[in-house]
Amino acid sequence: MNNNNQHTTTSSTNADRSKVILVTGGLGYLGSQLIRDLATAEVALIIRILDNMQGKHYPALMGLPTNVHYQFVEGDILDPAATRMALTGVETVIHLAAIVRTPMSFEQPQWVEQVNHWGTSHLLEACLEMSVSRFIYTSSTAVYGPGGPFAEAAPCRPQGAYAQSKRRAEVAVQTAQQRGLQTTILRLGTLFGLAPVTRFEAVANRFAYYAGVGRPLTVYGSGQQRRALVHVRDASQAVLFCLTHPADTIGQLFNATAVNASVLELVTTIQALKPNVEVHYTEQDIRTHSSFEANSTALRSLGWQPRHSLETGLGKLLNQFRGFTSIHKSGLAFEEYAGL
Structure with a gap:
């Protein structure tokens, strides 16, 4: 989108409280759920969303709760004018905006660094200048690198542009904390499950999608490689x-x-939900052979607890494709129909 063309849109109700929370990337996978949960929790009456709309996630703006005052700034975190507009009067920033698509890490690593690291750094500077009180940053357990399960004190050995950019952004957040901004960093596992806007690039949701529309699941190598997941x-x-x-x-x-x-x-979970799913095994892909594991003991000890299992999360996602039936093979590989 054109960074010089920001638009502010308001969906209004009574806005008696002054507290303003800004959610960057608020129309993405996590953001589309969070902007609703913030309203349900009644933590503020003004929830402002900054999103560049590159994903065209218009449905995320629809059907929002009516007990809060929503404001939408269409703009990019790399655009100072859009950032300052979005930060006006804000007390708390929840920073979700990032490039998360794995192919981008390999195809455009400089752009991933620009958005994830420098975009975060510029946003932090603006927060400090505009007297924002709190800053919550969603990072990734990918910053640890392969292995684990890792706790928070483990050294970080990020591999690839995405993980490296997220780790550099973490350092910027920690530096801002030393300068007076009250910050919290959350290293999230790979997301799965249904949200108002759902992504299907990561393995759990991708398997549910493939099984749902009748495509085979592909397992690279032994299938023993693990991923830290969270609904x-x-x-x-x-x-x-x-x-x-x-x-x-x-x-x-x-x-x-x-x-x-x-x-x-994951395959076993999908098969239990849809027994006729076809599974293919192939040679190991160099990018998928490692495990990436983490534990969340520290946050759980404070009271947060995950409530959604793989079975329930993937089951609800599969249910969205219940109108599909499998294509029976008739001499042609299924992939030949994939573009139809």
Whole structure:
């Protein structure tokens, strides 16, 4: 989108309280759920959303709760004018905006760095200049690198542009904390499950989508490689928990994960929900052979608990595709129909 063309839109109700929360990337996968959960929790009457609309996630703006005052700024975190417009009068920033698509990390690493690291740094500077009180940053357990399960004190060895950019952004957040901004960092596992806007690039949701429309699941190598996962609703509640428990979370860093699941465990879960799903095994992909695990003991000890299991989360997602039936093979590979 054109960064010089910002638009502010308001969906209004009574706005008696002055508290303003800004959610960057508020129309994305996590953001679309969080902007609703913030309203349900009644933590503020003004929820402002900054999003560049590159994802064209218009449905995220529809059907919002009516007990809060929503404001929408269409703009980019790399645009100083849009950022300052969005920050006017804001007390708390929840920073979700980022490039998260894995192909981008390999195809355009400089752009990933520009948005995820420098975009965060510029936003932090603006927050300090405009007297924002709190800043909650959603990072990723990918910053640890392969191995684990890692706790928060483990050294970070990020691999790839995405993980490296998120780690550099964390350092910027910690520096801003030293300069007076009250910050919290949440390292989220890979999201799964249904939200108002749902992404299907990551393995759990992608498997549910493939099974739902009758496509085979592909397992690379042994399938023993593990990923730290958390349901999108539980991730949203983790953000909300940090927001509402400042004494326990300001100046801190937490993992927010529910389970470290192997690819084979995901397949087994899908098969239990849809027994006729076809599974293909292929040679190991160099980008998928490692496990990335983390634990969330620290955040759980404070009171946050994930509520959604793989079975329930993937089951609800699969149910969205219940109108589909599998295509029976008739001499042609299914992939030949994929573009129709």
